[in-house]
Amino acid sequence: MNTPTAIAPGEITGLVLAGGRGSRMGGVDKGLQNFNGTPLALHALMRLQPQVGELMINANRNLSAYESFGVPVWPDGLADYAGPLAGFLTGLERCETPYLLTVPCDTPLFPFDLAERLGEALLVQDAEIAMVNAPEAAAEADGASALRPQPVFCLLRATLLESLVRFTQEGGRKIDRWTARHRTALVPFDRPGDAPDAFFNANTLAELHALEGQRR
Numbered sequence: 218m219n220t221p222t223a224i225a226p227g228e229i230t231g232l233v234l235a236g237g238r239g240s241r242m243g244g245v246d247k248g249l250q251n252f253n254g255t256p257l258a259l260h261a262l263m264r265l266q267p268q269v270g271e272l273m274i275n276a277n278r279n280l281s282a283y284e285s286f287g288v289p290v291w292p293d294g295l296a297d298y299a300g301p302l303a304g305f306l307t308g309l310e311r312c313e314t315p316y317l318l319t320v321p322c323d324t325p326l327f328p329f330d331l332a333e334r335l336g337e338a339l340l341v342q343d344a345e346i347a348m349v350n351a352p353e354a355a356a357e358a359d360g361a362s363a364l365r366p367q368p369v370f371c372l373l374r375a376t377l378l379e380s381l382v383r384f385t386q387e388g389g390r391k392i393d394r395w396t397a398r399h400r401t402a403l404v405p406f407d408r409p410g411d412a413p414d415a416f417f418n419a420n421t422l423a424e425l426h427a428l429e430g431q432r433r
């Protein structure tokens with residue numbers, strides 16, 4: 218029997234991470250800031266929707282505003298803004314499908330084939346985690362740009378819950394320290410035709426406004 222090389226969207230729960238402090242944006246709730254007239258978290262949900270079967274939001278403030286987007290909203294179980302890994306933990310605890318796909322709320326141009334490409338790499342490499350590896354800045358004139366892992370963009374096997382519970386109970390908070398414990402496929406997003414700024418994130422209002430011009 219051939220090994221399957223695609224994960225069906227219905228097997229994946231998409232999780233929008235919107236649980237941060239937004240300190241570089243002046244402490245606002247980033248997921249509720251508008252991007253071309255749509256709150257960032259809702260924008261991310263709409264981009265994920267065709268790629269996955271279920272959707273969830275991880276947020277720690279203004280929960281009723283997030284609930285108005287029509288999908289379940291879960292705050293961190295860990296206290297005091299423990300970082301995005303706290304969001305992974307919350308997502309894995311609530312995930313009822315075999316896979317969880319995480320995306321941050323502040324990266325509105327992420328690709329429409331994100332789940333497909335991470336899923337294929339995870340299966341082909343028999344990995345437990347597939348993580349985006351993307352250009353970190355606009356390409357140089359020669360078209361080259363170094364790739365950097367984007368740890369908040371991960372496709373995870375839901376069976377990793379136990380491992381993450383253990384890691385966070387030990388006090389672990391860094392995504393890459395945890396993913397290093399597992400077979401992780403790094404998936405390049407620099408094919409011809411890939412938007413070089415697909416993984417640019419808006420940490421300040423100026424960055425958010427700069428991204429707003431780019432409608433994709």
Ligand SMILES: Nc1nc2c(ncn2[C@@H]2O[C@H](COP(=O)(O)OP(=O)(O)OP(=O)(O)O)[C@@H](O)[C@H]2O)c(=O)[nH]1
Binds near residue numbers: 247
């Ligand atoms: N659940 C959860 N998510 C977080 C936490 N901190 C950051 N995130 C999420 O992780 C992603 C990347 O966050 P950053 O841009 O580094 O941080 P931020 O909190 O949004 O903003 P800054 O405070 O300016 O760093 C975003 O989607 C955040 O919502 C946290 O404590 N808990």
Ligand SMILES: [Mg+2]
Binds near residue numbers: 321323418419420
């Ligand atoms: Mg960010």
